[in-house]
Amino acid sequence: MKKHPQIIDRIIEILREHQTFCIVGHMRPDGDCIGSQLGLALALRAEGKKVTVWNQDAIPQKYKFLNTADLFEKPRRGEKFDCVIATDCASYERLGKVTECITERKILINIDHHVSNTRYGDVNWVSPREPSCGELIYRLLKVARWPITKPMADLLFTAVSTDTGSFQYSTTRPGTFHTGAELVTRGADLAKICDEVYQSYPLSRARLLKHVYSTFRLAENNQIAWFWLKQKDFDRTGAESDDTEGLIDHIRAIEPVVVACVFEEVGPDLTRISLRSKSDKVNVSEICGQFGGGGHPAAAGARIAGTPLSTQRKVIAAVKKALKAAK
Ligand SMILES: [Mn+2]
Known part of the structure; x- marks a missing residue:
């Protein structure tokens, strides 16, 4: 051996x-x-x-x-x-x-x-x-x-x-x-x-997927993609937090996207973020580290306190900065 x-x-x-x-x-x-x-x-x-x-x-x-x-x-x-x-x-x-x-x-x-x-x-x-x-x-x-x-x-x-x-x-x-x-x-x-x-998921997840495709946003010349999962989206679709695993891959897969991000409302003024990077020059574990989280260079997460809008601004700004530094 x-x-x-x-x-x-x-x-x-x-x-x-x-x-x-x-x-x-x-x-x-x-x-x-x-x-x-x-x-x-x-x-x-x-x-x-x-x-x-x-x-x-x-x-x-x-x-x-x-x-x-x-x-x-x-x-x-x-x-x-x-x-x-x-x-x-x-x-x-x-x-x-x-x-x-x-x-x-x-x-x-x-x-x-x-x-x-x-x-x-x-x-x-x-x-x-x-x-x-x-x-x-x-x-x-x-x-x-x-x-x-x-x-x-x-x-x-x-x-x-x-x-x-x-x-x-x-x-x-x-x-x-x-x-x-x-x-x-x-x-x-x-x-x-x-x-x-991989080949089986509940109907509620299909409804959530519909939400993802109709609400995702792009920024920085389509290099950043993100969507929100609010409590009301779970209520409306009947989905649970478990059903969200892998949803991020649907926006990660979009060709010009370099960093994909999911914002999930997990409590009043508490957001869970998940980030994925397709570039080895953009380390999302470092980005999440700025918010007290961590993970892997290509896949990481964090939990952030604050209003949804301020959280989104901070995270997208950090991603933009990382993208600029990677150039
Ligand atoms: Mn693992």
Whole structure:
């Protein structure tokens, strides 16, 4: 086997030494987060460990098919864990309310691939080169020589696939295909996963899409595109915040657009922004960092307090500045 960083050995040693685990992920969990959490949870259970999995927010509808073993359970108040593992989570704050449930722990392990990761764990395995956290979990299981069963393969394949835009983003490397191939060899049901994750969505999302196409705005010679999702848009379409994942790709795909932005009203005078960049000269993780957020160079987000209009002005101004600097 290829040489692997010592940090993996260290983590495996900690996992072997301890008995009770809580695996947590970020707010509004995505496919990579859930796939990584549940994949690791199944592996630890197979090793005879006691494992709880918990997130602040529920699993989005399209990933529910993955939770076959019904592993999510809110920890009791003051429940003690030997070891808490955070997967795919860039900062301790991004865990949200989960932090209240995991205070009684001996050790916190942080396994992540976000370049903005704040290294909040007692042990940190942060590998920004990796396109998904799922790939890190896969390597962990390989190095530990723990068997990867079909359910684990489904979970990790979903993680790798969703965070690479189905093996399309430029972060995808030859190793990503090797990982995908091996997971399919181990039983990952490609057809089922792609059908559930990419080829199926609720009617409410179609209504939301109509809203996106009829309201998106352009600026800076069509290099910036954005749209708003207000509370009234959710009420009117029957959509939930979960249904918004991937909507941004519809404006990102417009040829002259370099930076796409979604503004989502998440509370009174509180906006969640998501940014995507198609230029390696425009780092949206840096732009979101100006507003207390972060992420990846090509995909990032933040939560911003203030009136919708002032938020929009500030963000669009920051994007314009980044575009000018990139020239
Ligand atoms: Mn991820």
